[in-house]
Structures are given as structure tokens and as C-alpha cells.
Amino acid sequence: MGYALEVKMEKRNASFIVIPxxxxxxxxxxxxxxxxxxxxxxxxxxxxxxxxxxxxxxxxNEEITYGWQDLRLKVFKRDNYCCVKCKFRGHAPYSDLIGDHIIPIALGGYESDIDNVQTLCNDCNKIKTKKDIKNITKQRRINKIQEKNKTISQKE
Structure with missing residues (x-):
């Protein structure tokens, strides 16, 4: 899996408005x-x-996205209320489905981009989250080493 040389670690912002x-x-x-x-x-x-x-x-109003909950529901509708991995069909109010960022926000994925969100069931989300955590941890180590190298080169 390839990584950019320097990835800015981001955190989630729950309230946003996306106007095409x-x-x-x-x-x-x-x-x-x-x-x-x-x-x-x-x-x-x-x-x-x-x-x-x-x-x-x-x-x-159908075209504008108002925050995470609205984006999540639009993704569920787009994905036919089914997990994109195993095709499990969710049941209203869809608490058994997860709106998952394909590229995690912490690795540079866009939070409010509907093309970066997919529908997953709880089981598939657990599997993907494990992989994401490993990749995020790896990227944090890389960032830490790069920061250390910058500090050393600035002292020389």
C-alpha cells in the first residue's frame, strides 16, 4: 500500500454544508x-x-448536504441500504449500517465527499477499521520520523 511522503493527519468535523x-x-x-x-x-x-x-x-435541498447525518443517509440511499462488501440489507432506522470513509479522514480522505463514503454492515466495518487503524498508526510513525529528521537537519 503506497502512502504520500507527508500526510496531514486530520480530525472529523461533524457539522458542514456541502453545496455542489x-x-x-x-x-x-x-x-x-x-x-x-x-x-x-x-x-x-x-x-x-x-x-x-x-x-x-x-x-x-436534495442536492445540498447538511452535516454528517444527512450525508450518511444519502450514501445509504445511493448504496440501496446494503453493505457494499457483503450485500447485507439494513433495516430502518439503519442503526445496523455504518457510513464508512473509504480513505480515512486521518489519512487525508475528505470527510464531506460523498464519493469517499460507503455503506458497511457492522461486521465488515470492524474488519475495515482494523486495517485502517494499522495504516493510521503506520502513517503516524512515518510522520514522527520525518519530523525528527527535519529537526536534525535544521540543527546541522
Missing amino acids: PPYFKRMNEGLVCPFCEKPKTEWIRRKDWRCCSVKCTEGL
């Missing part, structure tokens, strides 16, 4: 509905609202 770039750009410009791109001059709805209609507001 095209919607974000249109929201910032404020000239059109961010969902359907209808110009504000043609809106029947109040112009100070984010979207031109309730339908567009609901559509935009």
Missing part, C-alpha cells in the same frame, strides 16, 4: 434561481428568497 459548485455559483451571483436558472426578473415569488418556487427549493 454549479448551485453555489448561482446562489452567490443571485441573479437566477440556483436550481432551474430562471431569471429573478421572471419570478412570481418574492425576489429575496433563494429559489423561484417551492419545487425548486425542495430540489435544491
Whole structure:
């Protein structure tokens, strides 16, 4: 397994909002509905609202991810409420499924990237977590050695 020469160890941030770039750009410009791109001059709805209609507001809210729980549920839905490794099918409220980061945050994986999260059952998650812990420990040792070498070379 290959590692980058220097991996910045990261920690989890449970609250975040992910707005896909095209919607974000249109929201910032404020000239059109961010969902359907209808110009504000043609809106029947109040112009100070984010979207031109309730339908567009609901559509935009489907595209925006509000925090870890929302991301986790979107991943479960994408993966058909099944573990991607063993195909175990979860049961509502899906406490028997785990939203697992494919590349751990501690190894540089993006926390809020839906493409870096997969659905696992508890058993498959335990197996993957064991491997992740070994890799994280290994990377921490590498980082410690690199830091020590930097300190030594700076003293010379």
C-alpha cells in the first residue's frame, strides 16, 4: 500500500454544508434561481428568497448536504441500504449500517465527499477499521520520523 511522503493527519468535523459548485455559483451571483436558472426578473415569488418556487427549493435541498447525518443517509440511499462488501440489507432506522470513509479522514480522505463514503454492515466495518487503524498508526510513525529528521537537519 503506497502512502504520500507527508500526510496531514486530520480530525472529523461533524457539522458542514456541502453545496455542489454549479448551485453555489448561482446562489452567490443571485441573479437566477440556483436550481432551474430562471431569471429573478421572471419570478412570481418574492425576489429575496433563494429559489423561484417551492419545487425548486425542495430540489435544491436534495442536492445540498447538511452535516454528517444527512450525508450518511444519502450514501445509504445511493448504496440501496446494503453493505457494499457483503450485500447485507439494513433495516430502518439503519442503526445496523455504518457510513464508512473509504480513505480515512486521518489519512487525508475528505470527510464531506460523498464519493469517499460507503455503506458497511457492522461486521465488515470492524474488519475495515482494523486495517485502517494499522495504516493510521503506520502513517503516524512515518510522520514522527520525518519530523525528527527535519529537526536534525535544521540543527546541522
